[in-house]
Amino acid sequence: MQAGQVSGRSPRDLVPFFTQAATFEALWPLIHSHLKEVMDRGKYSHGRKVAALEAALAEWTGAAHVVGVNSGTDALVLLLRACGLRPGDEVVVPAFSFIASASSVVLARGRPVFTDIDPVTYGIDPKSVSDVVTERTRMVMPVHLFCQMADMHGVLKTARGHRLNIVEDSAEALGMRWDGVHAGLLGSGGVLSFFPSKTLGAVGDAGAIITSDPQVAETARALRHHGRFGPTVDDFRRISTSTSVAGVNSKMDDIQAAVLTAKLTRLGEDIARRAELANAYTERLRDVPGVVRLPTIVSRDVETNPVFYVYLIEVEHRDELAAFLADRGVETETYYPTPLHLQPCFADLGYARGDFPRAESACDRTLALPLYPDLSLNDLERVCELIASFFTGASP
Ligand SMILES: *Cc1c(COP(=O)(O)O)cnc(C)c1O
Numbered sequence: 001m002q003a004g005q006v007s008g009r010s011p012r013d014l015v016p017f018f019t020q021a022a023t024f025e026a027l028w029p030l031i032h033s034h035l036k037e038v039m040d041r042g043k044y045s046h047g048r049k050v051a052a053l054e055a056a057l058a059e060w061t062g063a064a065h066v067v068g069v070n071s072g073t074d075a076l077v078l079l080l081r082a083c084g085l086r087p088g089d090e091v092v093v094p095a096f097s098f099i100a101s102a103s104s105v106v107l108a109r110g111r112p113v114f115t116d117i118d119p120v121t122y123g124i125d126p127k128s129v130s131d132v133v134t135e136r137t138r139m140v141m142p143v144h145l146f147c148q149m150a151d152m153h154g155v156l157k158t159a160r161g162h163r164l165n166i167v168e169d170s171a172e173a174l175g176m177r178w179d180g181v182h183a184g185l186l187g188s189g190g191v192l193s194f195f196p197s198k199t200l201g202a203v204g205d206a207g208a209i210i211t212s213d214p215q216v217a218e219t220a221r222a223l224r225h226h227g228r229f230g231p232t233v234d235d236f237r238r239i240s241t242s243t244s245v246a247g248v249n250s251k252m253d254d255i256q257a258a259v260l261t262a263k264l265t266r267l268g269e270d271i272a273r274r275a276e277l278a279n280a281y282t283e284r285l286r287d288v289p290g291v292v293r294l295p296t297i298v299s300r301d302v303e304t305n306p307v308f309y310v311y312l313i314e315v316e317h318r319d320e321l322a323a324f325l326a327d328r329g330v331e332t333e334t335y336y337p338t339p340l341h342l343q344p345c346f347a348d349l350g351y352a353r354g355d356f357p358r359a360e361s362a363c364d365r366t367l368a369l370p371l372y373p374d375l376s377l378n379d380l381e382r383v384c385e386l387i388a389s390f391f392t393g394a395s396p
Helices: 021-041 048-061 072-082 100-107 126-132 152-162 214-224 254-264 267-285 318-327 344-349 357-365 377-392
Strands: 065-069 090-094 111-115 137-140 165-168 189-193 207-211 291-293 311-315 366-369
Touching: 021 048, 021 254, 048 065, 048 207, 048 254, 065 072, 065 214, 072 100, 072 165, 072 189, 072 207, 072 214, 090 100, 100 111, 100 344, 111 126, 111 344, 126 152, 137 152, 152 165, 207 214, 254 267, 267 311, 267 377, 311 318, 311 357, 318 366, 318 377, 357 366
Parallel strands: 090 111, 090 137, 137 165, 165 189
Antiparallel strands: 065 207, 189 207, 291 311, 311 366
């Protein structure tokens, strides 16, 4: 449902699932100056804004290399290829994730092999990875979802035991760290997504590959630009047009880089605001009957840095609750309604319902509530009151 379509309601009653209107209002002078630089210079593709953003993100994350591309999905495909995935190689992927975690493997000509998740972190269950490893398995792809990283102790141990590369789908994990190491940098590499609703969102699609491996970075840089190796910024005379690997055109747009450069100055603040709102949700929903699970940060023997990208709850009667909220002007999302092993595009892989019960249960019972820096505490309270009234029958 689009905000504004609820009849007889003032726009003040509507709580959109996501908006960054107030953020843009506040940041407009800075955004404008970065955009103007791009426009004035006249280099809209492969320009200096992308290179500057890559450098700023490298500093922010601690990554040795950042390669800006046009989406998180392309970042995954190019990363898998840059890490040397060969046709027919198997990659172990959790069955509960965004479709791109597995479709990227297919697009890189590999074969996704699914496994179940941990019911608390919603991340890959490292113990069940060993059950599906064969001699063709080359990589494992932990996905860090919603607010915390998957169990990387378990993933690192399993990967070492079976000699698998670790490629992280860290598209949602900007700001998350495991013992000081940013998500995406614990194995061969990871990705970032700047899809508008992500923790750092563009005004369209954008993404990046992050890695400590110079070889992976160099190959990814070539793959994003038609497979051409050589310098990429501003100097087309020096770029080789001799092509040794078939690439794609997936360069990050300088306009997106300009907006992201401005928004990056507020990222720390935005992450703190998200945490504050997540705490407020937890306080208000803790004792509501019918809410069967709230986000639970697992404590580890190393420091981890949770970041609330999504506030995800598990409830009884999920679809009815979502409809009840929508009727009252509150937008929610279902992350993710269908487990990957049951997606029609993977039907030929031979999986069936019942194969991964924890992933299937998460798909049936989880609901994402509005969470973004512009969300007001008043609106958050309204969401919580409506959820309570749905389960208790009391009027909010
Ligand atoms: C957002 C997301 C992606 C893809 O990012 P896009 O920029 O939308 O292509 C991949 N994996 C996960 C887990 C995501 O949340």
